[in-house]
Amino acid sequence: xxxxxxxxxxxxxxxxxxxxxxxxxxxxxxxxxxxxxxxxxxxxxxxxxxxxxxxxxxxxxxxxxxxxxxxxxxxxxxxxxxxxxxxxxxxxxxxxxxxxxxxxxxxxxxxxxxxxxxxxxxxxxxxx
Numbered sequence: 001x002x003x004x005x006x007x008x009x010x011x012x013x014x015x016x017x018x019x020x021x022x023x024x025x026x027x028x029x030x031x032x033x034x035x036x037x038x039x040x041x042x043x044x045x046x047x048x049x050x051x052x053x054x055x056x057x058x059x060x061x062x063x064x065x066x067x068x069x070x071x072x073x074x075x076x077x078x079x080x081x082x083x084x085x086x087x088x089x090x091x092x093x094x095x096x097x098x099x100x101x102x103x104x105x106x107x108x109x110x111x112x113x114x115x116x117x118x119x120x121x122x123x124x125x126x127x128x
């Protein structure tokens with residue numbers, strides 16, 4: 001096995017999730033295919049990369065709807081690496097991304113925790 005291709009992120013609505021990830025975070029849309037049953041196969045990933053993508057999967061039942069925004073039990077579950085921490089932080093703030101803390105400079109790099117539109121926690125991280 002060479003790498004993890006996709007990670008599923010359960011969302012409330014395809015289009016609002018696409019708007020956030022491609023707009024506020026600047027991800028690129030890789031695929032948006034109608035599956036013919038009211039569902040779609042929607043994949044995004046950070047622009048200019050070919051690594052792991054997010055499969056945005058609309059919640060289909062009460063159990064899945066309950067997990068939207070809490071897929072990692074309130075812990076940071078996603079780590080977005082950057083080579084321009086200050087620039088990306090400023091761009092994301094201007095796009096309305098909600099940061100939960102001021103940027104910190106740790107031994108491992110510069111980091112700030114933010115939430116996606118559903119409340120899932122992410123680290124914006126520039127490794128040292």
